[in-house]
Amino acid sequence: MEMKTALPLSSVIDLLLDAVCVVDAAGLFVYVSAACERIFGYSPEEMLGKSMIEMVVPEDRERTLQAARQIMSGQAQPHFENRYLRKDGEIVYVMWSARWSETDQLRIAVAHDVTERKRAESVQAAIYAISEAAHAAEDLPALFQQIHQIIGQLLPANNFYVALYDEDSGQLSFPYHVDSLKPDPAIPKPASGTLCAEVIRTHQPLLLTRSRLAACPVHLIDAFGQNVLCWLGVPLNTGRGTIGALVLKSYSGEACYTEKDQDLLQYVSTQVATAIERKQLHTRLQFMAQYDALTHLPNRRLLHDRLESALMRARREQWQFSLLYLDLDKFKQINDTFGHVAGDLLLQAVARRLKQCVRESDTVARVGGDEFVVLLESTLEPEHVAVVVDKIHKAFELPLDIASHSLRIQPSIGIAHYPEHGEEAQQLLKYADEAMYYSKHNEK
Known part of the structure; x- marks a missing residue:
C-alpha cells in the first residue's frame, strides 16, 4: 500500500498552538512559527530580523538578558517566564522552554501564552x-x-x-x-x-x-x-x-x-x-x-508624650527647655456676652496666633477650657523665653475679629524652666500653672 508523503516540518510547526522562535547570538529573530502572530500580534514577516529584547516589557529586560546568557552558556531554561508587549500595546505573559545550539549558534525556544493564569x-x-x-x-x-x-x-x-x-x-x-x-x-x-x-x-x-x-x-x-x-x-x-x-x-x-x-x-x-x-x-x-477637636492643637495626652520626650532628650544632651502655661483673661465674660459660638471662634483664633509666635519645633497645646501650654524646646537661656513671652503679649494687643466683633484679650502666662523648676513633667506643669495664677492675681 502506498504511503502518503509526510507534511513538511515547517507546516507541522505552524499547526502548533505554542510558538516556536529561533534567535541568533545577536538576539534577532531568524525564524518564528505562525502561532507567534496569535501570541505577539506581529506577523512572522514583521518579527524576522526584529530584536527580541525590544519586545520585552522594560521592567523584565535585564532578567531576560541574564536568562539568555545562561542559555547560551549551555544551561537549558525549561520554565522561564517574562512579559512581552504585543503589537497592539497589550502585555502578554509567556513561559519559555529554551536551549542553545552551539553548532548553529542559535537559541531555539517554545513560547506558551500563560497570560490568563x-x-x-x-x-x-x-x-x-x-x-x-x-x-x-x-x-x-x-x-x-x-x-x-x-x-x-x-x-x-x-x-x-x-x-x-x-x-x-x-x-x-x-x-x-x-x-x-x-x-x-x-x-x-x-x-x-x-x-x-x-x-x-x-x-x-x-x-x-x-x-x-x-x-x-x-x-x-x-x-x-x-x-x-x-x-x-x-x-x-x-x-x-x-x-x-x-x-x-x-x-x-x-x-x-x-x-x-x-x-x-x-x-x-x-x-x-x-x-x-x-x-x-x-x-x-x-x-x-491626640488633638483637640476645636482648635486642632495637641491635647493634654499628646502634650504629655512630647513633654516626656523633651525630658529624655534634655537629660541625655544636658540642655534646658521651658514651659509656658497660659490662661485667657476675662474669657468667661466674652463667652457669656457674645455666646458660645463666638467663644469657640475666639479660641480658634487664639490658637492660630499662638502658633505664629513660636517655632515649628515648639508645641502649642490646648489642655482644657481657655488654658494653653507652650513647650519651648532647646531654650539656651531664660532670657530667650522672656522674648517669646513678650512676643505673645504684643501679638494679643491687636484685636481679634470674631463674629463681626473686634475683641481684645490678653493671656496670663506662667513660666517653668527645666531643670530649675522641676525634673519631672508634672512638677513643671504644676509650677507653670501656679506661676500663671500668681501672674493673673497680681495683674488685678
Missing part, C-alpha cells in the same frame, strides 16, 4: 497584599506607595496617582502622584473639567486612547492632554459613595491599556477603596485621641 494568580496575590498593606501601613502615604507597587506587578504603572474627592468643596486632592512628565500637584484643584471628575460623576471606569477620542465629548478630548497615549481611571467606590479614583497613564512608547486591564484595575480598586476607608478611619480616630 498569571492574571488570575496576580489578582489574588494583589488582593491579599492590599489587605495586608491596609493593616501594616503606618499612614496613608505609606499605604498609597505600597498600592502603587502592588498594582505595578499587575499592570505597567510608571505613571500612577490616587485622586481623592471632597464633595463639599468639589475639589480633588492628590495624596499620591507619580508622573514621568508632569510634576506632582501640590495643592487641590477643582474636579470639574478633569477626567477624574467624569469617573467620579458616573461611578464608572474610563479608558481613553487616541483611537477612541473621536467618539468622545469635547470636554474629555480637551482634558486628555498632549503626549498621552492612554488614560485609564477607575472609581474608588465605597458604601458612602465614590471617594476618588485610581489613575494609570501611559505616554508614547509605553504600554496601551485594554478593556481587560480596565476590568482588572476595577476589580482591585474595590479592595483599595476599602483599605483607604479603613486607614482614613484609623487616622481620624488617632487624631481625635
Whole structure:
C-alpha cells in the first residue's frame, strides 16, 4: 500500500498552538512559527530580523538578558517566564522552554501564552497584599506607595496617582502622584473639567486612547492632554459613595491599556477603596485621641508624650527647655456676652496666633477650657523665653475679629524652666500653672 508523503516540518510547526522562535547570538529573530502572530500580534514577516529584547516589557529586560546568557552558556531554561508587549500595546505573559545550539549558534525556544493564569494568580496575590498593606501601613502615604507597587506587578504603572474627592468643596486632592512628565500637584484643584471628575460623576471606569477620542465629548478630548497615549481611571467606590479614583497613564512608547486591564484595575480598586476607608478611619480616630477637636492643637495626652520626650532628650544632651502655661483673661465674660459660638471662634483664633509666635519645633497645646501650654524646646537661656513671652503679649494687643466683633484679650502666662523648676513633667506643669495664677492675681 502506498504511503502518503509526510507534511513538511515547517507546516507541522505552524499547526502548533505554542510558538516556536529561533534567535541568533545577536538576539534577532531568524525564524518564528505562525502561532507567534496569535501570541505577539506581529506577523512572522514583521518579527524576522526584529530584536527580541525590544519586545520585552522594560521592567523584565535585564532578567531576560541574564536568562539568555545562561542559555547560551549551555544551561537549558525549561520554565522561564517574562512579559512581552504585543503589537497592539497589550502585555502578554509567556513561559519559555529554551536551549542553545552551539553548532548553529542559535537559541531555539517554545513560547506558551500563560497570560490568563498569571492574571488570575496576580489578582489574588494583589488582593491579599492590599489587605495586608491596609493593616501594616503606618499612614496613608505609606499605604498609597505600597498600592502603587502592588498594582505595578499587575499592570505597567510608571505613571500612577490616587485622586481623592471632597464633595463639599468639589475639589480633588492628590495624596499620591507619580508622573514621568508632569510634576506632582501640590495643592487641590477643582474636579470639574478633569477626567477624574467624569469617573467620579458616573461611578464608572474610563479608558481613553487616541483611537477612541473621536467618539468622545469635547470636554474629555480637551482634558486628555498632549503626549498621552492612554488614560485609564477607575472609581474608588465605597458604601458612602465614590471617594476618588485610581489613575494609570501611559505616554508614547509605553504600554496601551485594554478593556481587560480596565476590568482588572476595577476589580482591585474595590479592595483599595476599602483599605483607604479603613486607614482614613484609623487616622481620624488617632487624631481625635491626640488633638483637640476645636482648635486642632495637641491635647493634654499628646502634650504629655512630647513633654516626656523633651525630658529624655534634655537629660541625655544636658540642655534646658521651658514651659509656658497660659490662661485667657476675662474669657468667661466674652463667652457669656457674645455666646458660645463666638467663644469657640475666639479660641480658634487664639490658637492660630499662638502658633505664629513660636517655632515649628515648639508645641502649642490646648489642655482644657481657655488654658494653653507652650513647650519651648532647646531654650539656651531664660532670657530667650522672656522674648517669646513678650512676643505673645504684643501679638494679643491687636484685636481679634470674631463674629463681626473686634475683641481684645490678653493671656496670663506662667513660666517653668527645666531643670530649675522641676525634673519631672508634672512638677513643671504644676509650677507653670501656679506661676500663671500668681501672674493673673497680681495683674488685678
